[in-house]
Amino acid sequence: MDSFSFRNGELFAENVPVRDIAARAGTPCFVYSRATLEDHYDRLVHAFRAIDPLVCYSIKSCPNLGVLRVLAERGAGMDAVSGGELFRAKSAGVPLSKCVYAGVGKTDAEIRYAIENGLGAAGGLGLFNCESEEEFENIARIARGLNATVRVALRINPDVDPKTHRYTSTGKKETKFGVDLERARRFFATYGRDPHARLEGLHLHIGSPIYTVDPYREAMTKTAALVDELARDGFEIHSIDLGGGFGADYESAQSPPLKDYADAIVPLAKPLYDRGVRFILEPGRTIVANAGILVLSVLYTKTSGDKRFVICDAGMNALLRPSHYGSFHFMWPVAPGVDMTPARRTLDPKLPDTMAQDVVGPLCETGDFLALDRVLPASIGRGDLLAVFTAGAYGMSMASRYNSSPLPAEVLVSGTSAEIVRRRETFDTLVEHELKPIALELPAHEAPKLEAAR
Numbered sequence: 001m002d003s004f005s006f007r008n009g010e011l012f013a014e015n016v017p018v019r020d021i022a023a024r025a026g027t028p029c030f031v032y033s034r035a036t037l038e039d040h041y042d043r044l045v046h047a048f049r050a051i052d053p054l055v056c057y058s059i060k061s062c063p064n065l066g067v068l069r070v071l072a073e074r075g076a077g078m079d080a081v082s083g084g085e086l087f088r089a090k091s092a093g094v095p096l097s098k099c100v101y102a103g104v105g106k107t108d109a110e111i112r113y114a115i116e117n118g119l120g121a122a123g124g125l126g127l128f129n130c131e132s133e134e135e136f137e138n139i140a141r142i143a144r145g146l147n148a149t150v151r152v153a154l155r156i157n158p159d160v161d162p163k164t165h166r167y168t169s170t171g172k173k174e175t176k177f178g179v180d181l182e183r184a185r186r187f188f189a190t191y192g193r194d195p196h197a198r199l200e201g202l203h204l205h206i207g208s209p210i211y212t213v214d215p216y217r218e219a220m221t222k223t224a225a226l227v228d229e230l231a232r233d234g235f236e237i238h239s240i241d242l243g244g245g246f247g248a249d250y251e252s253a254q255s256p257p258l259k260d261y262a263d264a265i266v267p268l269a270k271p272l273y274d275r276g277v278r279f280i281l282e283p284g285r286t287i288v289a290n291a292g293i294l295v296l297s298v299l300y301t302k303t304s305g306d307k308r309f310v311i312c313d314a315g316m317n318a319l320l321r322p323s324h325y326g327s328f329h330f331m332w333p334v335a336p337g338v339d340m341t342p343a344r345r346t347l348d349p350k351l352p353d354t355m356a357q358d359v360v361g362p363l364c365e366t367g368d369f370l371a372l373d374r375v376l377p378a379s380i381g382r383g384d385l386l387a388v389f390t391a392g393a394y395g396m397s398m399a400s401r402y403n404s405s406p407l408p409a410e411v412l413v414s415g416t417s418a419e420i421v422r423r424r425e426t427f428d429t430l431v432e433h434e435l436k437p438i439a440l441e442l443p444a445h446e447a448p449k450l451e452a453a454r
């Protein structure tokens with residue numbers, strides 16, 4: 001599952017005591033494990049080896065350059081959804097010719113930036129994952145203006161229910177993503193011969209996280225049928241990007257092993273692979289969720305009515321998932337002692353001397369919580385460190401500065417060493433873009449007269 005484990009009653013990240021990291025880097029901080037990142041990446045590549053996919057790590061899940069570099073060294077490409085993420089890929093040393101670029105709202109400036117930096121260039125593996133007719137026309141127009149030719153995949157919406165939170169279900173017809181299957185053939189008929197935007201792939205991403213394999217089977221079946229229909233229409237598909245969405249272990253052994261996903265997808269994909277279709281995967285969570293923890297300090301505890309509150313130095317500002325999606329994250333003191341070491345990460349680890357407590361942050365909202373009525377050691381008190389597990393994905397990437405909280409530090413552990421891969425923000429960085437107002441040079445105009453009130 002990951003390289004965070006209790007030894008002699010104390011939590012280690014690989015071979016480094018988490019307590020030592022917190023003492024040096026401070027809290028709140030995210031701690032990532034290189035070994036876990038590498039292990040998850042390798043497992044994924046191994047599980048899908050029969051179709052030899054290009055694994056484009058989904059930057060949005062955890063965009064830290066330190067994390068991107070670990071995966072880039074392994075051979076990963078990147079899945080980006082904004083100019084900022086393309087810039088991160090480049091900054092981590094990943095050529096944009098190895099990146100896929102999705103997103104329903106690409107701006108002209110972002111498209112131009114992507115093309116100028118080689119995204120979608122002929123001979124590369126990268127593609128624009130195009131989400132609508134208007135966007136296609138815009139990509140083609142900008143490519144023509146730059147005298148470039150780019151590779152484009154059409155993001156299709158296969159109308160499959162991934163059975164996950166409605167906010168992160170993306171493959172149903174009524175979501176804003178992609179083009180439905182009926183429109184897909186018309187899309188190719190209209191745009192399939194464009195000389196500057198060469199429509200040669202299909203892309204889909206049906207949701208996240210998906211804990212059963214059936215939605216993938218259904219989506220792959222529909223995609224394969226579309227490939228055949230398009231072939232009959234005279235359009236050859238060279239690449240299929242199946243997106244991401246594989247699960248992670250928020251509780252011990254919650255997610256199916258990657259082999260189960262591969263067993264569902266590969267038999268349907270292999271005939272296409274054998275015909276020369278290149279497969280792409282865009283995993284985020286399954287690689288990085290378990291590779292990261294969030295370490296907090298307990299500032300105070302208090303009792304109100306029947307409730308005991310554990311008040312930490314960060315809450316929804318560092319990890320939004322519990323309050324935004326109602327997500328479960330296992331959490332436990334960093335140094336609970338041997339007798340209080342949990343055997344499994346679960347809602348109630350069934351240890352003595354525990355009680356239900358609300359784990360909350362310092363922000364001025366009742367929604368600022370990390371866990372409600374969570375079974376935790378009754379002894380938790382001021383000065384303790386708390387580890388929130390499976391926080392690597394959509395933790396720091398969704399963190400905010402709400403209540404003017406500087407963003408947390410990020411630390412990458414490799415064996416017995418650790419490095420700060422993002423410095424904690426300071427009060428100065430909080431206000432640096434506001435210190436000097438800049439006058440807007442507005443065009444001169446006469447203020448319109450007020451209309452007489454009737």
Ligand code: LLP
Pocket residue numbers: 058060061079102168205207208209243244245246282283284285286321325393394398
């Ligand atoms: N590809 C596309 C086009 C995506 O939109 C996403 C995630 C991924 C790949 C990666 O999905 P993953 O393998 O990480 O499941 N904030 C939510 C998750 C939102 C996912 C958005 N798209 C959460 O905290 O659960």
